[in-house]
Amino acid sequence: MTGGAVYLILGLSLLVTTVLPHVSRRVALSPPMVLVGIGLVVGLLPLGEDISLQPEDNRELITHVTEFTVLVSLMGVGLAIDRVLDVRSWRSWRSWSPVWRLLLVTMPLTILGTMLLGWWVAGLAPAVALLLGAVLAPTDPVLASDVQVGEPLTEDVAEAEEHEGVEEDDDIRFALTAEAGLNDGLAFPFVHLALLLLAGGIGLAEAVTWVGWYVVGKIALGLAVGWGAGWLFGRQAFHARNENLRLADAGEPLLALAALLTSYGAAELVGGYGFLAVFTCAVGLRSSERGHSYQRAMHAVVERLERLMTLLVLLLLGMAMTRGLLDHLDWRGVGVALALVLVVRPLAGFVALAVRPRDEREDGGLDRGEVMAVSFFGVRGVGSLYYLGYAVTHEHVPDEPWLWSTVAFTVIVSVLLHGVTATPAMDRIDARRGRTGARG
Template sequence: MTGAAVYLILGLSLLLATVLPHVTRRVALSPPIVLVGVGLAIGLLPMADDVSLQPEDNRELITHVAEFTVLVSLMGVGLAIDRMLDLRSWRSWRSWSSVWRMLLVAMPLTILGTMLLGWWVAGLAPAVALLLGAVLAPTDPVLASDVQVGEPLTDDVDRPDDGDGPEEDDDIRFSLTAEAGLNDGLAFPFVHLALLLLAGGFGLAEAGTWLGWYLVGKIAIGLAVGLAAGWLLGRQAFHVRNEDLRLANAGEPLLAVAALLASYGAAELVGGYGFLAVFACAMRLRASDRGNAYHRAMHGVVERLERLMTLLVLLVLGMAMTRGLLEHLDWRGVVVALALVLVVRPVAGYLALAVLARDEQEEGGLDRGEIAAVAFFGVRGVGSVFYLGYAVTHEQVPDEPWLWSTVAFTIIVSVILHGVTATPAMSRLDARRKATPAAG
């Protein structure tokens, strides 16, 4: 493929990605579905014959591209969430009830269910089956925009209370977005557990190391670094005494990109989980002056970068599907993918939210329809690509080609199914929510 052809394809694809959100807003067809389809078509062109898109040939590149894409989405998610989390307020913690339930109950159940499928249906070794479960556990609402929160609601914009858009602090979108922001980092301990098992010789010492370091220590360090970085950058942006040095006054939105790179790098250098650090940094930065319009400027930059990276990943994923990515997919992978998307995640999510459910009249409470929506819309995406790439670059993983095919197929199934159903489902829930006060 010549350089000119690459530029032409990327330019036209970027134009398409810019137009698609406006064209597909009222129809049951998400931009990611179209972008994957474009990638499929590009992969069939003769000029793509000289490009190897086999994951085994591009492990490092795939891992780093997916890693950066996830980092950008985490910063955008953290800046967009309007619901404050005050670490000193029990009421604030309870308002995040649905998120904690999805992280502490639904996510482990999803990993366990997928692991059992991998072991029982696909015949994988227990360590590989655990890796499959951990890889497919993170959710990614970026690939179904109707189920994520929108841009930050700051003091310079009117709240959308006129019936033309979703309500502020929508519990469904908030739950799915905050879940995705945190579970991208919380899947890492289980990836490491699978790698420790693959390395062999897993005994009490290794179990203690995993519990104390990979499960507790690295999470705590990542969160601490992220909160510290967000506080420092928030002081610089909004509260430094010299007004000439206040970045919010200058309106320079690239602080968001600097923040995600610095917090991630700092956390990784000291051994913490960088994904958690980026999300915590974004949340703390947003809390520094929650209503300031500067947050919308930063979110706008991150959103555009996120759109560009997602475009790249989806195009390459579509191209790879027609260049042999799915050649190792068999009935076992199809069963695992469909069972995860249609059964394991919905059941795990519903159990997590419905058992001893929080009163739907309280902040953070969900009614039965909302619980079903949060449980169902667990979109699989770029995070799964990163975790599998990370695993295969750090350890020899049996059945690697089959894993790549199965993970890719699962993402495609999720993008199509959730992309088609998100718009009508969320429209019905929005309409019902707005009609409820009138009915009362």
């Protein structure tokens, strides 16, 4: 394939992803679905015998590209969240109730359920089955835009939406957005546990190290670095004494990317989880001056970069599918993927949200239909590809080709199923919420 053809394909794909959201708002067709379809077609074209799209030949490239894509998305969703988390207020913590439930109940249950499927259905070794569960458990901030919050709410936009009768907060979208932002980092301890088991087993000393360092220490460092970076960047952007350093007044949105790279790099250097640091940094930066229009400017530049990275990843994923990525997929992989998307995640989400639920009339409360929606829309995506890439570049993993085929197939199933159902489901819930509000 010539350079001109590559540029042509990229340009047309970018055009499609730019135009599609504006012309298909009421159609069950998402940009990720279209991009994967384009990639499938492109993969059938002659690319040259020297180009390999097999994941085993591109482990480092896959890991770094998906890593940066997830990082950009984490910064975007963190900047978009409007709900305040005041660590000194119990009421504020309770308003995040569905997020804590999804993180502390749904995610471990999903890991356990997927691990059992990998061990019982697929016949994987326990360590490999655990790795499969950890890789597929986190929901994705990259491909879930249809069920996540939109742009950050600023004072001018809030006034316009209040005038139009638009609800400022949405517990469904908020819960799914915050879950995707936080669980991408919280999956790491289980990936590390699987790697420890693959490296030769785990005794009492290794178990203590895992709990003390990989679970507690690295999470705490990631959160601390992220919150500190968010506070410092927020002070510099909005409250610097020197007006020349006040980037919010200048409207320079690249500060968001500087914050992303700095928080991630700092967290990784001290041993913390960088994904958690980036999301926490974004939330901290967002809370520095919530109503300022600069928040939307930063979110816009991050969103555009995310769109470009998603374009690249999904095109390559589609191309790889027609060039051998699914060669090792069998009935076991199909069964694991369908069971995860249709049974394990919805059931785990329902258990977390429906048992002793928060009053639906309060912030963080969900009615039965909203519980079903949040439970179902656990989108799998780029994060799963990253975690598998990370694992296979750090340890020899048995059944690696089967894992790549199964994880890729799971992502495609999620893209198609959730892409088709997201628009009509959310429209129906929004319409019902509007009717309920009108009656109230």
